[in-house]
Amino acid sequence: MCSTRVFARCARYTVLAAVVANAALATLARAAESAPATVAQRPPIADFFENPEFSGALLSPTGKYLAVRIGSKDQRDRLAVVTLADTSVKVVATFGDADIGSFQWVNDERLVFTATDRTVGQGDARYGPGLYAINRDASKFIQLASRSGKSLFTGGSMIRNRDMLPANTYLLGQKAAQDSEFVYVVRPEMSGASQVHETGLLRLNTLTGRATPVTGAPDDSKRWLLDDKGEPRIVTTSKKGISTIQYRDPATSTWRELATYNTYTGGKDGFSPRAFGPDGTLYVVTHAGKDTTSLHKYDLATNQVAPQPLVQIDGYDFSGGLVTANGKLLGVRYLADASGTTWFDAGMQAMQEKIDAMLPNTVNLLSVPTRSETPWVLVIAYADQFPSRTLLYNSETGSLTTVGGSHPKIKPEQMARQTLVHYKARDGLTIPAWLTLPKGGGKNLPLVVLVHGGPHVRGNTWGWNADSQFLASRGYAVLEPEYRGSTGFGVSHFRAGWKQWGLKMQDDIADGARWVIAQGTADPKRICIAGASYGGYSTLMGLINDKDLYQCGINWVGVTDINMMYDGHWNFASDLSETWKQYGMPQLVGDQVKDADQFKATSPLLRAAEIKQPLLLAYGGADRRVPLPHGTKFYKAVRQTNPNVEWVEYEEEGHGWALPKNRIDFWGRVEKFLDKHIGQAGAAAAVTGTGNAPGAAQ
Known part of the structure; x- marks a missing residue:
């Protein structure tokens, strides 16, 4: 389901066909719906995963x-x-x-x-x-x-020492x-x-x-905020899990406290300083007694948050910032399902409407210079089928000129549609999720449940995404759940995920897969779960908890044991801070002592023998967020009872793939793995009786 602000443009089954010649205006063309591409028509892997x-x-x-x-x-x-x-x-x-x-x-x-x-x-x-x-x-x-x-x-010249x-x-x-x-x-x-x-x-x-x-700034400073004149005005300090917002009075240059709150769990008096307006007004993001956050003015004279929000987005926590120019607040950029702008300036609103009419099938984000003396405005345009493109708009001539695109080899007419859907978890909680279907849609499709990392972050937004679009180009439906514990959808949704690794968070993901099956979209015998970091952990726990649901799993750079996050390994240092381990993890993930039994029950490493399905594992040799022993120890354990496990280590990589060659190699492996187990090759093998049941020896 699309937000009301962008529904009209994201619901149309239209795509951008960029025709760029001598930096001329990109034109739009309606693309005919067609059946999923054949192997010969599939876009090359490199088109998705080369550097922009x-x-x-x-x-x-x-x-x-x-x-x-x-x-x-x-x-x-x-x-x-x-x-x-x-x-x-x-x-x-x-x-x-x-x-x-x-x-x-x-x-x-x-x-x-x-x-x-x-x-x-x-x-x-x-x-x-x-x-x-x-x-x-x-x-x-x-x-x-x-x-x-x-x-x-x-x-050709050496910089002097x-x-x-x-x-x-x-x-x-x-x-x-x-x-x-x-x-x-x-x-x-x-x-x-x-x-x-x-x-x-x-x-x-x-x-x-x-x-x-x-x-003269307070000790333990962590984050700074400049005012509209470019002077430091706010600093957030953090010590022993407590954050304090300090304000520097321009009249006296002295610092005073505005608010104190728990760094990881927040508090009723907490807020996030977002920006100073041109007139010196401080704008903050706060709950103000509501489940979702919104943007408010803050009265520095009385230390009070204005009760009336300046911008509030139904169903979403506020994420965004101010748009200012020439000493004036023009509008506010925000994120709902997609990005958008609330304009307070009538001229900018009229310009937005004109550009939207010229580019009716994209989200169009306008950026203006600080002290504009020219008619030029920068436009970032994107859609689910169309990677971001940068254009220049001339407000005097009304012309648009393309500057460049992030992935110009991508053909929008070959890309898939992405939709924000909602389904009910087994305990009644509503879970948002992103559903991407192959070109032409279809029924009884093979499904990849793609689990985002974090886990306490927002997983995705409406727009072109290389991972899901690549999978869809190979004929797979892709579901990306914003399971409980994800941020951006209100404090209740966030807190519902505390201490739920491998438990209710895992149920949310399985319930999403079953919902897609119930819609007739997914073939219940061709479901694979995949993800990185926490998503990798969830992949392994999904194979353990829902053996009847998932036929295979793909885990890259995934956590395999919560205790290892606390304790580390003698040969590999983690970049998880001691403050997070002491004050954050016990509240959000679990306490090593009080929740010891839960940690054992939700440890993929300790329960590796229960995983019988085919599994692809990939890790970075230089990963400091989830160090390599998470992968090597688990691989050793799971191979004792499951011969159908593939392993790859990218020695020079960290927590994810920075190099195009490794991204291309990894997703090539993913393509072959999925095709074998839930794709066309796997379906053919099942029909002829030559395939393997999950976990069967080959």
């Missing part, structure tokens, strides 16, 4: 220039600037040994950016991201923060005022492996490289 060819664009503060990150298969990602008055393009930064990472405008003449290396996995990444600055005409280039302390090469900020220096990630040569950066201070003790804030001159620490 175009992955970022930002208008300068005045809107005169556009900074873009340009990528290609055989070249390093480069940073280029487009002068919009004459459409001239200049590549301003490129590295011989790195790709351009994140980037921001400092002011209309200057940019800052980081380095990354898309050719190595997480296990081989040895350096911080570095920090660099350059003018839009490629002048005044300077390295501001170290990347392993070595010099880099750019444009100089004192610079250490490698653990990062961009704050907030736009700030963009009216000077200064930016704010953060420097986490560690108190042991992966344990952030405090996050310091520094004001950095991007021309000279000189940085000044922000002093």
Whole structure:
């Protein structure tokens, strides 16, 4: 079911057919519904899992220039600037040994950016991201923060050695005022492996490289918030599982407490500072006595949250931010099933309606420059069948020009429809879920139940997703449940998942599969469960708890024993913080002492002998979130009683696949595994009597 704001565009069975020539306007065409693609017609795996060819664009503060990150298969990602008055393009930064990472405008003449290396996995990444600055005409280039302390090469010239900020220096990630040569950066201070003790804030001159620490702030600072003028105004501190929001009064420069709450479970007085408006108003996200959160004004004089919400989305927790320009609050970006914008400015609302009429089949998100002096507006357009595309809208001429797309090889007419559905769990709780059906739909389809990780996060949103679209392109229906414990759907839904690993959370997922079967969509004899991280754990527990339901399972980088999350392993360090283990996990996952029996009953490692179905396991050799012993110990245990287990280790990878070659290899294995057990090959074998029952030796 779609939200009322986007229902009209996501319910139509239409797709975008992007026709881009000389950066001309992308046009739309209605695609005929057709039967699922044959093997010969299937899009290549690489089309889904290569790195995006175009992955970022930002208008300068005045809107005169556009900074873009340009990528290609055989070249390093480069940073280029487009002068919009004459459409001239200049590549301003490129590295011989790195790709351009994140980037921001400092002011209309200057940019800052980081380095990354898309050719190595997480296990081989040895350096911080570095920090660099350059003018839009490629002048005044300077390295501001170290990347392993070595010099880099750019444009054939070696950057001179100089004192610079250490490698653990990062961009704050907030736009700030963009009216000077200064930016704010953060420097986490560690108190042991992966344990952030405090996050310091520094004001950095991007021309000279000189940085000044922000002093006088409370101890144990973790998160900072700048006001609309680019000054630090809020800091959230955290100590022993308690978070405190502190506000710096601009008149006195003194800090005072606004609220205190439990870091992991929240509290009735807790709220999340979201942004400052141009007039200095603080906007916060809070429950305000409701099940879902909403956006409110906060009165700094009385320390009170305004009772009337500014933006409230039925059925969803508020997620989003302010849209401001030229000293005015224009609107609020939000996330329901898809992203959208509530406009307070009549001119922006009219512009949104005009662009929506030109692009009627996509969600269209408008971004405006900080101090606009031009007619240019940036548009991000996407749909379930269409990967995100960036366009420029000229408000004077009414024209749209395509800048670039993330996955241009994807043909929308070959992609599947995605729908938000709801079903009842066995105890009556309503569970949202994303259902993606192969092109042309169908009945009695093989089904992959794809379980999101986290688990206490929102799993998905309406839009193009490589994993589910790839599976659908191979003929599988895909169900992605937002099981209890997932965030974004209200506090009751979130809290219902506390201490329910392998229990009611697992029931929600099985109940979703049975609901799809009851609709006639899924073949009850061709169901596979799959997922990563917590989703991998859920895969294994699903094979144990619901042996009659799942014919096979795919677990990548999955937890195999909750106690191992607490205790770790002598040879592999986890990046789970001691604070989380001490104050978060006992409440949300379970207490090692009080819930010891539950942990045993819900341990895939201890119950490995019960899994008889075919199983694919994949792990990263350098994973620090779910270290490799989770996989190797489980593989050793399950192989004692189940010969139908496939194993792959990507030695250089961490908690997921960073390298395209590994993503392509993994999903190629998934394709063969599914085809064998629930796909066309498996169905043919079942008909001829040559197939194997779950767990049977081959």
